[in-house]
Amino acid sequence: MEMRDIEIFLALAEELHFGRTAERLRVSQARVSQSIKQQERRIGGALFERTSRSVRLTPLGERLRDRLDAGYREILAGIEEATAAARGQSGTLTVGTFDTQSQQIAAALDLFRQRHPQCELRMREILPTDPFGALRAGRIDVGLLWLPVREPDLTVGPELFTESRVLAVAPGHPLARRDQAALEDLGDYPVVQPDGPIPDYVWAAHTPPVTPSGRPIRPGTTVTTLAEAFSAISTGAVISPIGSFAAVSRRRDDVVFLPLADAPLLRYAPVWRAAGETPLVRAFVRAAADALQTPSSER
Template sequence: MELRDVEIFLALAEELHFGRTAERLRVSQARVSQSIKQQERRIGGALFERTSRSVRLTPLGEQLRARLDAGYREIMGGLEEAVAAARGQSGTLTIGTFDTHHQEIAAVLDLFRQRHPRCELRMREVPPVDPFGGLRAGRVDVGLLWQPIREPDLVVGPELYTERLVLAVAPGHPLAARDRVEMEDLADHQVVYPDGPIPDYVWESHTPSVTPSGRPIKRGAPVATLEEAFTAIGTGRVVSPIGEFSAASRVRRDITFLPINNGPILRYAPVWRSGSETALIRAFVEAATDTAG
């Protein structure tokens, strides 16, 4: 029995009317009649009792309907799930962001969920000192990372948003009394540096090794997390540029945030492993691009 014949039988068993069944399935009434007759010949018994006024299932038809209905729904459900997965509409997609940056892509996440309600989005935090670890280990499918990234095993998508840097200092630090600072001021103080596998060229875009005039910026305490950085800064011995989004999410008595004139601007883009691009990743990048547009 072909799947279409099963569909015709189940529709007629529900409608109990050849004309309505044909209209519902968008086939001719003759096609419905022909299918039912073929099924009855193949089975060797009548499935429907037909009169000029009514159509109803025979006991054999009731038995067949009970067995076919559950199987048909299972088959169609499986096909729908396969189509959804092929189109990137189901499954799980893990997005990695720095600190509170998931809030900056809320519109992207909302649009993606609207387009792909069967997909589960999971959020994971990416440590700034190890931006690629989660991607390479498979814990993160797409990371929202600042640029530039020049890694042969990673693919960089379109820029989504930018972030300015502010300078984090202790309230008693000599710079704390100012309204704002210059990048040149960093040459007179030690700054924190990352204790992790982040490439130097990536960190350079966050905290340059020299000021605009070429004066070296001295390294101070090594830190592995943002909280470690704040703790070190709170001692007054070091300072550090911090992304304004992270600064805005924290109110601390031991830290003062100052605007930086001519400071670096971080540019963020989605990043994923080359050779592992999936329909879900493409769908996320498409939602991100449409939202940015």
């Protein structure tokens, strides 16, 4: 069966009208009828029930539609991907990440480089306290940021991976003697605050303004970078939720990491300027989704 015949069959299965199918595919109605008759002769059974008033799929036609539809969509997706690759296989793409994400995104970077060997891939660090600045300034083309992102000028891609949170405290802090902490504990001590233009709703996904019972969380030292946060925490003056990637990659003698038992996961997705979307950006998002996307059962 030729691709055009598959297109005709699937279009007719959706339209259930020979005239509308012909108009949709920009062919003659006779071409649609001829194609369906040829397919029915080849298969050996009727695919449609035709009367002067209606066209309906037969049970055989329904089974064929269900099998062909998925395969046809895969073929179109493959052609689209190849076309995008051909158009975007050269040039430069700058990807921004937080400095703790190198291991988590390695698979996405490797897959993108395999698919686009002629593209120069550059990496830049995003400050957690200014997640959108580099995007809006054009210093990066796409960034991997925690959600939510509700900015009208930015496009958010599919969720790729998640990160648990831990509580960072000084070794001599009263909480350091415990096996784990809870979000309610944030109401008892000053907590690190961001010194940057991060929107309140974005920071709240990382460090909430109130505890689960509604107690306000006292703001403590303001910081711009993760290194500044650790320095402040190590003095014992403040505590802070921290992504677990940092706990693994930034082990320190002067900071203790406690599991935050009831903290929701941080969810990450690619984000880019709506006006700056390019074939390379789309290709990277596709590669990242193929390599990293979190199964729905784990979200």
